[in-house]
Amino acid sequence: MNKVFIDGAAGTTGLEIADRLAGRREFSLITLDDDQRKDARARRDAFHAADFAILCLPDDAARQAVSLADGSAVRIIDASSAHRISPGWTFGFPEVVGRDAVADAHRVSNPGCYSTGFIALVAPLVRAGLIPADWSYTCNAVSGYSGGGKALIERFEGDPGIAYRAYALGLGHKHVPEMQVRSGLSHAPLFSPAVIPAHRGMVVEVPLPLAAMPGAGSPDDLAGALTEFYSGSPVVKVVRGMPADGELLIREGAAPADGLELHVFASEDGSQVRLVAVLDNLGKGASGAAVQNLNLMAGLPETAGLRL
Numbered sequence: 001m002n003k004v005f006i007d008g009a010a011g012t013t014g015l016e017i018a019d020r021l022a023g024r025r026e027f028s029l030i031t032l033d034d035d036q037r038k039d040a041r042a043r044r045d046a047f048h049a050a051d052f053a054i055l056c057l058p059d060d061a062a063r064q065a066v067s068l069a070d071g072s073a074v075r076i077i078d079a080s081s082a083h084r085i086s087p088g089w090t091f092g093f094p095e096v097v098g099r100d101a102v103a104d105a106h107r108v109s110n111p112g113c114y115s116t117g118f119i120a121l122v123a124p125l126v127r128a129g130l131i132p133a134d135w136s137y138t139c140n141a142v143s144g145y146s147g148g149g150k151a152l153i154e155r156f157e158g159d160p161g162i163a164y165r166a167y168a169l170g171l172g173h174k175h176v177p178e179m180q181v182r183s184g185l186s187h188a189p190l191f192s193p194a195v196i197p198a199h200r201g202m203v204v205e206v207p208l209p210l211a212a213m214p215g216a217g218s219p220d221d222l223a224g225a226l227t228e229f230y231s232g233s234p235v236v237k238v239v240r241g242m243p244a245d246g247e248l249l250i251r252e253g254a255a256p257a258d259g260l261e262l263h264v265f266a267s268e269d270g271s272q273v274r275l276v277a278v279l280d281n282l283g284k285g286a287s288g289a290a291v292q293n294l295n296l297m298a299g300l301p302e303t304a305g306l307r308l
């Protein structure tokens with residue numbers, strides 16, 4: 001039985017991970033009482049008693065957590081953005097970095113929710129030479145408000161008047177470095193995120209003026225390469241063709257979902273493309289990804305406990 005400590009278990013991501021682990025006989029949870037969960041000594045003890053720890057914390061607390069685990073054998077999965085391009089950390093996107101890399105790792109840093117969509121679309125195409133590494137990419141995305149954790153949930157649920165929230169207007173969103181580095185790009189993408197009044201759900205879009213991009217493949221080349229790249233994945237699916245009614249929807253009240261759906265939409269003449277990723281920010285964007293990585297690290301079937 002693997003002992004798992006979720007640091008930040010009372011938060012949005014932590015609760016969803018516990019949900020996915022509930023009833024699984026391969027894992028037992030180390031839990032801290034409410035008055036202990038932020039106590040450094042109690043957390044240190046938990047790290048030292050655990051086989052695996054999942055950090056569901058703000059970045060500073062995640063950095064502190066790693067130092068509390070110093071000297072222990074615990075293997076860490078960090079859901080925060082503290083270590084996503086740090087040396088010594090494996091990027092927790094098994095479809096992109098390889099399942100074995102995650103399975104063997106001691107320190108795994110999971111992608112951000114938006115980055116999951118962006119990297120899933122862009123990294124395989126850059127690697128295949130079908131879109132250039134030195135292009136200035138743009139990315140537009142909308143997220144359900146649970147993407148901002150307890151504070152944003154409270155804000156949206158306390159103010160039903162907000163219909164749309166554009167943010168990161170200073171262009172310095174924390175996901176941009178991992179989007180660039182993990183996709184192998186020469187330039188930082190220009191990222192425009194927004195939040196909508198749905199609890200969960202996310203659409204991440206990368207528009208491509210294909211005809212203007214040196215050496216770019218055709219829309220069919222792009223769709224074919226993504227289909228091939230994810231052909232062995234039970235989690236990431238490339239959906240070919242137009243969806244019903246020609247639209248993609250985020251539904252309020254949607255159930256948790258740990259899959260990731262990718263689309264390649266093209267203009268009739270093939271000169272323009274919209275790459276689109278659809279996911280649950282709390283699923284493959286956070287908790288589902290953490291459980292998928294935990295499964296791999298524990299030598300268990302990749303999708304056990306996932307909501308697919």
Ligand SMILES: NC(=O)C1=CN([C@@H]2O[C@H](COP(=O)(O)OP(=O)(O)OC[C@H]3O[C@@H](n4cnc5c(N)ncnc54)[C@H](OP(=O)(O)O)[C@@H]3O)[C@@H](O)[C@H]2O)C=CC1
Binds near residue numbers: 055113148150285
């Ligand atoms: N929500 C999402 O869709 C995604 C979140 N993430 C990342 O996952 C991490 C957790 O996010 P999320 O669950 O949304 O955030 P929440 O704010 O919902 O939860 C964070 C939890 O951490 C606790 N906490 C804060 N400081 C400490 C500390 N020093 N010691 C122990 N516990 C502490 C908080 O306590 P308290 O309850 O008292 O506030 C809270 O329970 C963040 O880094 C976030 O960026 C990544 C991908 C997607």
Ligand SMILES: CC(=O)N[C@@H](CCC(=O)OP(=O)(O)O)C(=O)O
Binds near residue numbers: 114143144149152
């Ligand atoms: C809607 C919303 O606020 N989303 C968060 C990102 C959520 C996420 O991916 O978490 P990490 O912080 O771990 O990267 C934001 O933009 O800061």
